Amino acid sequence: MRKCKEWIIEKLVFLCGMASIVFVGLIFLFLLKEGLALFATVNPLEFLAGKKWYPISEPPQMGILPLILGSLLVTVGAAVISVPIGVSCAIYIAEVAPASIKNKLKAGIELLAAIPSVVLGFIGMVTLVPWIKQLFHLPTGLTALSGSIMLAFMAMPTIVSIAEDALYSVPKSYREGALALGATHWQAIYRVIVPAASSGIVAAVMLGIGRVIGETMAVMMITGNSAVMxxxxxxxxxxxxxxxxxxxxxxxxxxxxxxxxxxxxIVLFVISFMINVTADLFLHKNRS
Amino acid sequence: MKKNPERSQKIAFFFLLLANLLIVVPVGLIIVIIVAKGFPALTWEFISQMPRQGMRAGGIFPAIIGTIYLVGGAILFALPIGVLAAIYLCEYATHSRMSRVVKLAIVNLAGVPSVVYGLFGLALFVVFCKFGVSILSGALTLGIMILPIIITASREALESVPPAFREVSLSLGASKWQTIRNIVLPNAIPGILTGAILGLGRASGETAPILFTVAAFYLPRLPSSVFDQVMALPYHLYVISTQVPNVDEKIRYGTALVLLLLVLFMNSVAILIRNKFRKQKRW
Amino acid sequence: MVKFSVKKLHVWFGAAHILRGVSLDILSNEILSVIGPANSGKTTFLRMLNRLNELEPGFRMNGAIALDGADSLSEDVERLRKRIGMVFAMPLPLPLSIFDNVAYGARMHGIRKTARLQGIVEQALREAYLWDEVKDRLPTSAFNLSGGQQQRLCIARTLAVQPEVILFDEPCSGLDPISTAKVEEAMLKLKRQYTLILVTNNVKQAARVGDRTAFFLNGELIEVNKTDKIFTVPADKRTEDYIRGKFG
Incomplete structure (x- = not known):
């Protein structure tokens, strides 16, 4: 009786353990099932490299190059803004800030992580977009730049918390060694601690970029949505x-x-899959 | 510059602090703006009434209820699977090659873009399983999306229970499941709860996964079964701020504020639980 | 009468060869002390008897262990562990009340009636010489007890499942001398009913309580004999060196 119960529970636990693999598999399977049907009528090369996205014209033109470039542009913009700020922020929190300030900063960043993206999109629409329009004298403020700024903001919590973990896990002796040789605290940070944590910081940046590429609502609300090159x-x-x-x-x-x-x-899934696997490799490299 | 390391340190630290302010100050501003502009809209009528005149007047009651249904359904689905999956990783498959694969799958599940979850939910639940655009489809989609959060939090909670407790229990002749059930789980519950509530917070703010699986554009009534569509707060905010012209600003900010309060409330509860039990721990 | 019969026992954890062909008989109602320097394999030997080593990653073994003549390695592991109690190096109360700690094992073996559990708990606490100190605060957390009390609570918890053998893994390493004396006193009384195996770093403790003493070194059993023989006329030079404090 007891043995039987144990056996059933063990199998149940195993099944649930496999659930993550099953779901990742199912996601990929169903994307393929529905997505590959397109290539019966559309040449994959034309799909990836076509410059025109007119899906409901007759015949439909399905070239996603403008969309890929749109994502790329917004992502690169967001990375340019968020990486230096995010990494600096992580360094400050992990190494410089006194405990009391540190906790407040971390709470602020956790708060940012908790705000739903549709709320950030809304706020971007009513504040950032008019501001960009005015600043650059544009016909509309719904631009790639607005998207980049908002997305940079959304990538920040990921970058800061993972980079901070990486910096935090650098052995104390490294810093003490550098300080003992007469280096200033700042010299110890940029010559010893940051290089030692580099693979974790790379992982943080990659995961932040992954977050940006996958972000949907805010980007839809403030980039203007025009599918042109x-x-x-x-x-x-x-x-x-x-x-x-x-x-x-x-x-x-x-x-x-x-x-x-x-x-x-499928394209999105493959991109985020590659980013996540690579980031995971970097994270594990850091640990060992 | 190089000659004065003290001064370059001061300059460097100033820029590091500036980077922090660049993040924290806007966060504060966002909260202040939403609260200041949304608070006047926050009346009992706004929370408890149906929207009227094409969402340009009235309340957001069905959207609040819809979000609660969706989030409740998602957690009902994800919590048992997530906790058992964490038990599998921490108690049954420690150090096995399989657990490495599972962990990688979790990392990927966590990284799948939210809109791709929406596509997946549409293809699997709405079309393939024929659940239609319904609460069931939306809740399952959200459930799968928050699964990694729950698994990760539960794993941390299980791992924080000292291994010696397990050995003691086993050495008394208790079985593996008895040990998990009576010793490991009771001590991991605060951590699991924290993860579950964080998952709830995440699910209640997500829009993309529910776009094509459940969300109704304008449906001023309450759902009668799990196969009904519902309105949901985040989607409602999206709709009234981009799809419907001439909506009073007050209603937009009010909706944003309600959504924000809901999410922040859940997060604070999770943090309170975590802190309370951290203090109580005796080992 | 032979309680445990261990034959040519080898144990590996990954590439590390921890036990190298140990053969040893343990008699009923004796206290067998196991001494040896750190990493000599004595704790691994002890944890082979209740098969706790099986939980470790990379565990492999070879050899035979018989309990009352029956192969213990093919026995149902939970039934085996019920017969073989263990007291760990550090006092390890479970995060439960005093009562629930002692009742834990009995409950896991299906005893549900409160009256019966109360009887079991009281008897176990009395046998561990703890009853008088805790009888008024059974529902309070076990973490409020002192270190020595906690360790006797762990003994009581083990006794409550009515084992035949009790394994002690350096039970006094975290205790002060007075608490140690109380634990040792309890052990000496317990041997009337149980077979006791005591792994200890403390050579004097082995001399005080052991009927027989086994000396382990680098995963091998160097010698085993009556305790007074080991401490007066050891057969092996290495045993003598260890006892005299030349290493370890």
């Missing part, structure tokens, strides 16, 4: 995520448009 950062763009979110509601299940949006989903 981007030429400037002060122009409206449309990202991969926003395309899916904005268009799936209107796409008819089983239509080419529907399959096309799943194909975009």
């Amino acid at each position: 981007p030429e400037s950062i002060l122009q409206p763009v449309r990202t991969l995520t926003a395309t899916i979110a904005a268009e799936m509601g209107e796409a008819v299940v089983g239509s080419e448009h529907y399959f096309g949006l799943f194909a975009v989903g």
